[in-house]
């Protein structure tokens with residue numbers, strides 16, 4: 719298992735700028751190697767700041783956006799276009815301003831979508847969409863070059879919350895009811911699916927994240943602290959601001 723690495727930036731704004739720059743380079747590298755790139759998006763405040771920062775980078779135009787696949791790690795199960803949906807936030811912050819191929823943008827279903835107001839059917843539908851894009855062989859999900867995650871104060875990632883039944887769901891995508899973070903109904907990739915990504919980036923800003931970040935890096939259990947159960951295939955990268963990094967074990971700190 720690859721050991722996690724940690725990069726610390728002075729404040730949330732610099733963190734968002736740095737993650738945006740890394741993301742553009744990651745997409746360019748993937749396209750240079752494979753002719754295409756795939757990214758899994760997350761929700762929350764720091765993710766929105768990253769998307770806005772990508773949108774403002776001149777180098778964003780070096781990416782061939784028509785050959786980028788966009789997936790989501792989780793979604794709030796609300797009607798299409800609801801401002802609280804992670805999809806709506808990502809579209810407003812970045813996706814609407816870059817020339818993506820709409821067929822390669824894969825939002826998780828909305829509660830007023832074809833699967834109806836049933837999060838289990840929505841999760842199953844998204845699992846089918848992932849499987850349809852998987853490489854031939856045994857894979858049930860496509861290759862993800864980079865999967866980004868925000869981190870909750872309680873250590874949740876995507877919509878995998880501490881001690882939640884989702885930990886016992888062995889399907890690739892799970893419906894979540896009773897989320898402690900509103901709204902209560904969501905869909906999410908499960909941890910084993912998240913961990914198929916080549917690189918996973920956990921992004922957190924603010925002192926209220928310090929405890930969860932410190933415990934995850936110190937080796938907490940994934941059921942109690944889901945962020946501790948995240949591992950990218952070739953890289954697990956924690957991208958933090960100074961406040962969120964306050965309890966990172968000293969041997970892992972590379973303060974900037």
Ligand SMILES: O=C(O)[C@H](O)[C@@H](O)[C@H](O)[C@H](O)COP(=O)(O)O
Pocket residue numbers: 760761762763764765792793794804867868869870874875876877899
């Ligand atoms: O749908 C969501 O709410 C998320 O995907 C969730 O996992 C989020 O990324 C974290 O809660 C961090 O959010 P903040 O960056 O806003 O703290």
